[in-house]
Amino acid sequence: MLKEKTYQRIQKITESVYLDYIGLIIVIFGSIYLGFHKTIKPLNLFGFEIQNYYLGYQSILSTSISVMVTRLVTRRKNIGNLIGTFNTVSVAMIEFMLGNTAAIITYPVSVIGNYYAYYLWKQKSEVVPIGINKWFFINFLFGFFVSIVLNFIGFTNFLTTPNLEIQNMPLFITTTLLVGLTFGGQINTAKKYKENWFTWQLYNLTKFVQNLQLGNIAQLLKYVFYFFNATLGWITWSYVKKKKEGKF
Numbered sequence: 001m002l003k004e005k006t007y008q009r010i011q012k013i014t015e016s017v018y019l020d021y022i023g024l025i026i027v028i029f030g031s032i033y034l035g036f037h038k039t040i041k042p043l044n045l046f047g048f049e050i051q052n053y054y055l056g057y058q059s060i061l062s063t064s065i066s067v068m069v070t071r072l073v074t075r076r077k078n079i080g081n082l083i084g085t086f087n088t089v090s091v092a093m094i095e096f097m098l099g100n101t102a103a104i105i106t107y108p109v110s111v112i113g114n115y116y117a118y119y120l121w122k123q124k125s126e127v128v129p130i131g132i133n134k135w136f137f138i139n140f141l142f143g144f145f146v147s148i149v150l151n152f153i154g155f156t157n158f159l160t161t162p163n164l165e166i167q168n169m170p171l172f173i174t175t176t177l178l179v180g181l182t183f184g185g186q187i188n189t190a191k192k193y194k195e196n197w198f199t200w201q202l203y204n205l206t207k208f209v210q211n212l213q214l215g216n217i218a219q220l221l222k223y224v225f226y227f228f229n230a231t232l233g234w235i236t237w238s239y240v241k242k243k244k245e246g247k248f
Contacts, residue, residue: 007235010232011236015074020068023070023071031218037054040053041097060218062091068080074229076240082115092104094216095216099168102151109146113183113186116190128240129237129240130241144184146180146183171213177206178207181202194237204223
């Protein structure tokens with residue numbers, strides 16, 4: 001068990017705006033240095049077509065917003081959940097264009113998950129983390145069930161050309177795991193479980209693999225930063241819980 005002064009130092013680092021800047025610098029300058037901003041894909045959205053669409057720029061912007069959303073949630077600021085609700089739409093578009101065909105049906109659920117967290121956090125004047133219980137695991141079982149169903153539909157094109165052949169099995173497995181972690185993690189974030197930060201660590205590692213498969217450099221850099229941030233988040237949320245229980 002850490003001493004209170006150590007907890008206080010870690011909380012100060014976790015909630016520092018300077019850590020926000022570090023995350024943004026890693027994503028923006030790292031992506032530009034590696035040339036990801038030059039990524040071009042054809043865009044066809046609701047009949048609107050652009051042959052040479054600079055998807056790299058959108059991905060870097062969307063990833064930068066995601067960094068700020070995560071940092072706000074880490075600091076227990078509910079505005080992060082609200083911003084994340086809207087930014088998820090952009091992330092879905094990017095992943096779909098890079099090859100995640102199931103994104104079009106899985107990300108709408110993530111939008112609902114972000115708003116659910118915003119709604120629950122808004123009910124309390126202060127966001128106080130809680131300890132693990134049976135519902136923590138039940139939420140994950142539900143999240144993975146929904147993920148398997150939706151990704152199967154998306155990766156088999158079941159709605160348009162019904163068949164049981166999964167397109168791109170490695171990406172299907174990675175994405176199904178990620179979406180299951182996302183759905184379960186979003187519910188548990190809404191419930192404010194401090195142990196949920198371990199979930200996001202597994203998510204960060206898996207997301208890193210997925211973005212290697214998709215070739216999304218901006219996201220790769222983001223999840224390197226997220227792994228570090230999630231460790232700080234767990235320690236800080238644990239400290240906040242202990243203080244509320246009068247253990248310091």
